[in-house]
Amino acid sequence: MKKGILIISSLLVIISLVAILNKQKVEPFYLEDRYYEAGAFIEIGSNELEELIKNKESFAIFIYQPACTTSSEFSELLTEFETVYQMTFYQIAFSDIKGTNLEKYIQYYPSFAIYKDGKIVDYLKADDDEDTTRYQLFDSFASWFTEYVLLKNEANYDDTDTSSDIKQENMLKDVVLENVTYDENKVNIYFFWGNGCPHCEEQFSFLESIEEEYGQYYQLYTFETWYDDENADLMQRFATTMGDSTRGVPYTIIGNKSFKGFSASSEQAFLDAIMTQYQNSYDVYFESRNE
Amino acid sequence: MKKKCYKIVLVLLLCITACACSNTKLAELPKPEVTDGIRGTFGIDKNINESTIDQYLSRKDSVYRDMRMLIDPGNYEAIGGDAYLSGFVKGFEVVPYPYLVNVSGLPDEVGDTYTGTTLFTEEDGKYIANYEESMEILEYLFPKDKNIFLMCGGGGYAGMTKTLLVALGWDEDKIYNVGGYWYYEGSNNVTVKNTSYGDVSYDFWKIPYHDIDFDSLHEVLK
Secondary structure (H helix, E strand, C coil): HHHHHHHHHHHHHHHHHHHHHHCCCCCCEECCHHCCCCCCECCCCCCCCHHHHHCCCCCEEEEEEEHHHHHHHHHHHHHHHHHHHHCCCCCEHHHHHCCHHHHHCCCCCCCEEEECEEEEECEEEEEECCHHHHCCHHHHHHHHHHHHHHHCCCHHHCCCCCCCCCCCCCCCCCCCCCCCCCCCCCEEEEEEEECHHHHHHHHHHHHHHHHHHHHHHHHEEECCCCCCHHHHHHHHHHHHHHHHCCCCCCCECCCCEEEEECCCCCCHHHHHHHHCCCCCCHHHHHHHHCC | CHHHHHHHHHHHHHHHHHHHHHHHHHCCCCCCEEHHHHHCCCEECCCCCCCCCCHHHCCCCCEECCCCCCCCCCHHHCCCCEEEEEEECCCCCCHHHHHCCCEEEEEEEECCCCCCCCCEEEEEEEEEECCCCCHHHHHHHHHCCCCCEEEEECHHHHHHHHHHHCCCCCCCHHHHEEEEHCCCCCCCCCCEEEEECCCCCCHHHHCCCCCCHHHCCCCCCC
């Protein structure tokens, strides 16, 4: 009897450990080299998909249905992503995934799956509220995608570089922002947001939560961009001057650092940026106007 | 003895009447409610969708419409996939949405879907009738006094049909976006794609189909 209980307990511990290991976050990885070239979808069928899995490749695939309006908007977002980041994704018709490895996971289209070494690491679910913005907003999708996949030039990008080392097009030279000041004991936060953007709301909540403890270290300037064309143009000017090619909100600049999107995993990075830069900080707006 | 017989007959008559009444009374439908995720943004219903529609078929107070084309004219050689209506749910009758309103927004490599004449033209959210008969046809195919169950491939055309109908005065609480045929795994599937002759053909004769002959209609003078 005691032996039986011991065996069952051991099995339960082993099962729990396996479950925990399986849920551990995947470290960001590179796809195969050939997927970092000029962006375009490669149409495949079930046989090609099975071959990629058999060969233990790392790739990303869009699951859609031809001429279906439910796929078309997400298709446009992915096309833009491929163009901006020079990547190549596969695409497969939902009607072709029957009997494949994908069928176990993908219940509805559109969807998007990321494979590492032939195994699926994550995918978007069309019936999950958490994934809705990832289908609709460029930065939301980019934020999710780059949790898993390294972009090709990330290894060469040093985000501690200051503006004196990076020559970017100065599009702020002639911009005049009233009520924006520079304080040598505070870093300016330029926060571009959209009215109705859920991640922007999350960021507002976060900023509100840190104000009491950290408010003495920063000055916050916010710009709504979805209903204000001037602010939308301003965001592009700030982003270009920072060397970014952002398409959406939230987009935030803290000193010499910029952030595309926002999630719980961004919070510490925001705090680090504030605390490392609040004294005599670099400011993209004031530096540009002084050139 | 006689009294006993009468009582038995009376009870039997009451039972038969009760059964007849219960058979004709239809269960009340849940109010339309969109489902979660991006499927909800297409208007697909949370309660009456691909996985539950079998429970709601053959209702006398309802009509069932599949909004796909028999053959979509998009350039499928460019992107793969099946342009044909290769199956449908029994009870649904096909009314191609692209015949009702102009469609846009498909991926560039597909090109355009049907670009011929339509009953209505959509401009800035407003639907303008192109033919004198446009509203009459719509009211005939989508009776306002019935519940309307809409379906297509993935829920897109069905959602757009609901938007059209509601904009033109239909009761939104009587219209259900059931979602997409591609997800249907119920017991009322009718297969149209036929491979039994060694090639691929389509048994379109199985499909209850509402054609709209635009040549016979009268254009609205503008």
